[in-house]
Amino acid sequence: MSGESKSRGPLFNVLIVVGGLIFGFGLGFSHMARPEVVLNFLQFEDFGLLFVMGGAAVVTGVTFAVASRSSGRAPLTGKAYTRRLKSFDRNVLIGGGIFGVGWGLSGICPGAAYASLGIGNYPILFAIGGMFAGAYAQGLWRKHSVSDRPVSSEAD
Amino acid sequence: MDLVPAFAFTNLFPNGIGRYAIGGMFIGLGVAVIYLGTGIIAGASTFLESTLSYVSDVPRFQKPKYVASRDWRVLFTLGIVGGAAIYQLAFNGQFWTTDVQWWRLLGGGFLVGVGTRIGKGCTSGHGVCGVGSASFTSISNVVTFMAVAIGVAQLVQALGVSP
Secondary structure (H helix, E strand, O other): OOOOOOOOHHHHHHHHHHHHHHHHHHHHHOOOOOHHHHHHHHOOOOOOHHHHHHHHHHHHHHHHHHHHHOOOEOOOOOOEOOOOOOOOOHHHHHHHHHHHHHHHHHOOOHHHHHHHHHOOOOOHHHHHHHHHHHHHHHHHHOOOOOOOOHHHOOOO | OOOOOHHHHHHHOOOOOHHHHHHHHHHHHHHHHHHHHHOOOOOOOHHHHHHHOOOOOOHHHHOHHHHHHHHHHHHHHHHHHHHHHHHHHHHOOOOOOOOOOHHHHHHHHHHHHHHHHHOOOOOOHHHHHHHHOOOHHHHHHHHHHHHHHHHHHHHHHHOOOOO
16 A cells, blocks of 8 residues: 555645646536536447547547656656556446446436536436445445455555 | 548547546646545545435445445535536636436436446446556456446447437
8 A cells, every 4th residue: 555645745635636727627518517418428329428438538648658658756756657557357347237237327427426516416416315325335245355466555 | 449540530539638638638637636645546436425424324334344334425516516617617607417317317317327337347447547557357347337328328229218
């Protein structure tokens, strides 16, 4: 758990908030904070979402590729730069399938739901409440799960 | 998808692609800023479990990685809410609310909560960060949730439920 100490100074917290602000602004700007726009994609009426995910993945992809090839370390934590490589197992597909049903039914995913609150969409509290309930239910149901590989422990 | 005839293009993208591509780049930039400063790859769905660790003794939520990251994940989420609010005030000037029925939000949200945690990520963790990492695991997850979600959304539409 290197670099996961409780207090990493004010600059760390400021950077997290700034990153969140930019991330949330992007969700607002791309209209992903509106469930209707996501549903329009899933119903083949507007394929713009592909450019949202694609545009974001290109930026992160280039950033991860360049940084993880360098020997540098993150200035605020001393952590090495890695890519997001989680272990593959059946749960990846089962979880993806369950998420897909929920996403297709509601047009909502976690990040977009938080952003939706920011654009004043108070009914989204139903979705956020539902997400917490779902996360809690799976936590009750699953036994002590074996931890993922440490290298990926801090990814989403 | 790559070789779309010009006449069909506007049908596929009735609102153009600018807002989507630019917004997507901002999403990626937010991740990149945190990553370059801290080495942390921030996804949006772990917040659900890590925040539950404040109030629940269920062992699953008390994993060290959740307890250790829960504080910054709250800040990250507050940032997301704030960033979207800045966008809305700057570009629209008034708040917006959805017409999607409450029961779809609640039921869909519940399944999203279950599925993202079992599947180790969501649209941002797998879809943006994992795909950006060329991760087989993440690409498998994304292909699965995309296919299922398209099927479900089309079914909902076919049953006459709108939006």
